[in-house]
Structure formats: C-alpha cells, structure tokens
Amino acid sequence: MTLPVSYVEVVAVDxxxxxxxRITFEADELADTVGGTPDQQLKxxxxxPGQRxxxxxxxxxxxxxxxxxxLAIPEAERPVLRSFTLRRRHPGTRRIDIDFVLHGDTGPAAAWALRAAPGDRLGMVGPSELYAPAVPFSGDRKDVDWLLLAGDETALPAIATLLEALPEGERAYLWIEVADRAERQELVSPAELEVRWLYRDGAAPGSLLAEEFRDTVLPGGEPLVWLAxxxxxxxxxxxxxxxxxGVPKENIDFTGYWRHRLTQDDAPTAEDLADARERPAGNS
Structure with a gap:
C-alpha cells in the first residue's frame, strides 16, 4: 500500500x-478515501528557513x-514533520481543514500557523489506511453500553470527527480540558452527549483531566473509551x-499526542515505549 505524499497550499486561515x-489547504493530490472516516491521522x-x-x-x-x-535528505534541507488529525474534507474538492493549537512561537508548527497566509505551501504524508484507528467508533456496537471520549485541545479535531460519525441515540460522555472558557468549540453529533469542559485557567496541562478521572464515579455498564x-x-x-x-484494556484506545517539555523530535521515554507496547495492533 503506497503512503500518500502530496503538497498542500493554504487557501484560507480562520x-x-x-x-x-483552522487552516484550509488545497492538496495537489487527494485520494477519494480521505475524509471518509473519522480520526484520520496525517503528517x-x-x-x-529559506525554502518556499x-x-x-x-x-x-x-x-x-x-x-x-x-531521513536521507540532508538535515539542513529535511522537512520538519508534525502529526495532525484531519478535521474536515470539503465535499467534491481537494480542500481539507486542519486545526492548529497556537501555543506561542516555540514549536515549528505553531510558529508557522501564527504567520500562515494564502499561498503558503507544506507537504502532507497520509492520511493512510495503514494508520486507521484500531477501535471502531462508528457502526453497530451492541457489546458496549456507552462511550467515553476525553482529551485536551489537541484532541478536539479527532473528537469532533468521531462525534459526527456516531449513530443517533448513542450515549457518549466527553471530558475536554482547554486553556479557558474562550477555547470551547461547538460539538455536533446525532448521539446523546454529556459534555464536561474543564478550564485550566493557568493550571498545568493535563492536570484537570487526571484529577477528574480520580474523583468521578463512572456510569454502570461496559464502556468503549477513547483518550488523547x-x-x-x-x-x-x-x-x-x-x-x-475495571475497564478492560482492550476497550481503551489511547494516544499521547504530545509530551510536556518534549517535542516529537525528542527520543521516546521509557513510558512512551511501554505505552506503544500496550496499544492495539494497527493503532498509530
């Protein structure tokens, strides 16, 4: 299976x-399957500097x-890779939306997004069926009683696509941690949602989610869980x-999107490697 590689050009920034x-790109090439399923990952x-x-x-x-x-490209010319979730494909076009969390000028992706303008060009690798989520979040799931999705603002694009794909009447609980109330986004789904927004207001990233899990009694029954x-x-x-x-390990799809004080360029920690061994086959 060929890994899709294409150039994409900015057409709008919102x-x-x-x-x-939210940056809208026009891709030079885009497979028909792109945007057809939720939680599609790409790089x-x-x-x-100095390259157009x-x-x-x-x-x-x-x-x-x-x-x-x-990796064989000389380091001074080799592109910097960062992982993202496809937020939306515009039907009938090669246009896609990708959301960027703006956390200052310290990382290459956020720094680029702060200055992005129509005509700017990036490369895109994927999305690919090779890295499709291992746990299905659409279709018939009679073996579970409810869904739980939890994450911070970096997980919102994936959460939004998963919610849009849920069937009518599905019961889903969401715990979402963001910087403050201004970072809330509208979430649309045919499912029955119960959403908790957690506002850091200066607290350490991830601290509120971890505390919420320790202090909350979950509903009865067997859940299917997605964490990022x-x-x-x-x-x-x-x-x-x-x-x-007592949630079975196989009922939990989990991904560490980013690491506090580390970047994707830094070597994996012992905890990262342990997590990778625990994740279901096919989960990127």
Missing amino acids: RITPRTA LCFPR EPLLAAPQDDPMGWYHAH GEAGAVRAMRRCLIECE
Whole structure:
C-alpha cells in the first residue's frame, strides 16, 4: 500500500478560538478515501528557513522506505514533520481543514500557523489506511453500553470527527480540558452527549483531566473509551480506568499526542515505549 505524499497550499486561515487556527489547504493530490472516516491521522512537512516549500521524498510502496528516504535528505534541507488529525474534507474538492493549537512561537508548527497566509505551501504524508484507528467508533456496537471520549485541545479535531460519525441515540460522555472558557468549540453529533469542559485557567496541562478521572464515579455498564492529549495525562487516565474502574484494556484506545517539555523530535521515554507496547495492533 503506497503512503500518500502530496503538497498542500493554504487557501484560507480562520481563527476559530483565540488559540486555535483552522487552516484550509488545497492538496495537489487527494485520494477519494480521505475524509471518509473519522480520526484520520496525517503528517505535515514544514519547510526549512529559506525554502518556499519543503523538499519531499518521493512516494513509495513501503512506508518505512519513504521514511528512510526522508531521513536521507540532508538535515539542513529535511522537512520538519508534525502529526495532525484531519478535521474536515470539503465535499467534491481537494480542500481539507486542519486545526492548529497556537501555543506561542516555540514549536515549528505553531510558529508557522501564527504567520500562515494564502499561498503558503507544506507537504502532507497520509492520511493512510495503514494508520486507521484500531477501535471502531462508528457502526453497530451492541457489546458496549456507552462511550467515553476525553482529551485536551489537541484532541478536539479527532473528537469532533468521531462525534459526527456516531449513530443517533448513542450515549457518549466527553471530558475536554482547554486553556479557558474562550477555547470551547461547538460539538455536533446525532448521539446523546454529556459534555464536561474543564478550564485550566493557568493550571498545568493535563492536570484537570487526571484529577477528574480520580474523583468521578463512572456510569454502570461496559464502556468503549477513547483518550488523547498530553502523554502523561493520557497515561494517568488509562491507569485509573483499568485499576480503579475495571475497564478492560482492550476497550481503551489511547494516544499521547504530545509530551510536556518534549517535542516529537525528542527520543521516546521509557513510558512512551511501554505505552506503544500496550496499544492495539494497527493503532498509530
């Protein structure tokens, strides 16, 4: 299966909250399957200083072969990769929306998004069926009684697509931690939702979610759980669900989207490697 590789160009920038920019891109190429399912993951390739667009390795049938070709590009010219969730595909077009959390000028993605303007170009790797979520969040799920989705603002794009795909009448609980009340976003779903917004208001990222899981009694029955956000907070939530609530490990889909004081360029910690071994096969 070929890993899709394409250039994308900014056509619009919309500040949907004070700290979130929704950027619309036109892709040079886009498979028909893109946008057809929720929680589609991709990587954006950011140019190095002085480049108008990033230098991309050619598409290959072997994803690892593509990544090795990417690493073979001289470091001064090699694009910086960052992971994102596809928020939306505009029907009948090659246009897609991707949300950027604006957390200052410290990281390459946020710094780029602060200045993004129509005509700017990035590279895009994926979305690919190779990295589809392992736990299904659409269709018939008679084996579970309710759903639980929890995460911080980096998880909101994925949560929104999962909610939009739920069937009518599904019961879903959401716990979402954001910087403050201004960061709330409208969530639309045919399902029956119960949403808790947790506002940090200066507290450490992930701290409110971890505390909420320790202090809350969950509904009875067997849940299907989706967790994403800061890796330490995700780890604490998952541990609480398994050890305190008795939720089976196989019922929990979890991803550490980012790490406090570390970037995607830093080596994985022992906890990161342990998490990777625990995640279901096929879950990226």
